[in-house]
Amino acid sequence: MISFSVRSTLARVLMILGAILGMLMIAWMALYLSVAQLNWLESVRGTTPYFACGRALLYTLIVAGWAAALRRRPTPADQQRLKRLGLIGFSSIILVELSRV
Template sequence: MILFSVRSTLARVLMILGVMLAMFLIAWMALHLSATQLDWVQTARSSTPHFACWRVLLYTLMFAGWAAASRRRPKPEDQQRLKRLGLIGLSSIILVELSRV
């Protein structure tokens, strides 16, 4: 019988390897796209303001959910997780927006 901590560690490692494999497959497929398959980018740029409104709405809802969760006064260890989750979310939003420049 495998201990619970070994099983959870094994599950985490397999999950991380699966995500890495998916990222490499997506990157490999993106490198092999032809110019005709990338024509949709020009048409998508015309609807950029529309998508900006949706992004602002999504970010606002994410912040409201995080603020509501932090107001519930969770246990101290859950507060640390919530702070980390907030920092990860904020840095992800910043990275996504900086990559659009």
């Protein structure tokens, strides 16, 4: 019988691999889109400011949640993990926004 910690680690690894597979499938499908399939974007370009406000609100909520998690005074190991996760998340947001330019 598999112990609980091994089972939870296995579940985490499978979830991460599933997320990576999903991202790769989306990227693969995006590579094969034709120009005709991208014409629907023309009508969406007028609503770009709304998407920018939504992204700004989402990023604000993420930062507020991260700060609230740090304020709970977790153990030093968990606090280090939270800081590392925040740095990875912040870097990811920067990379996503820079790729939109």
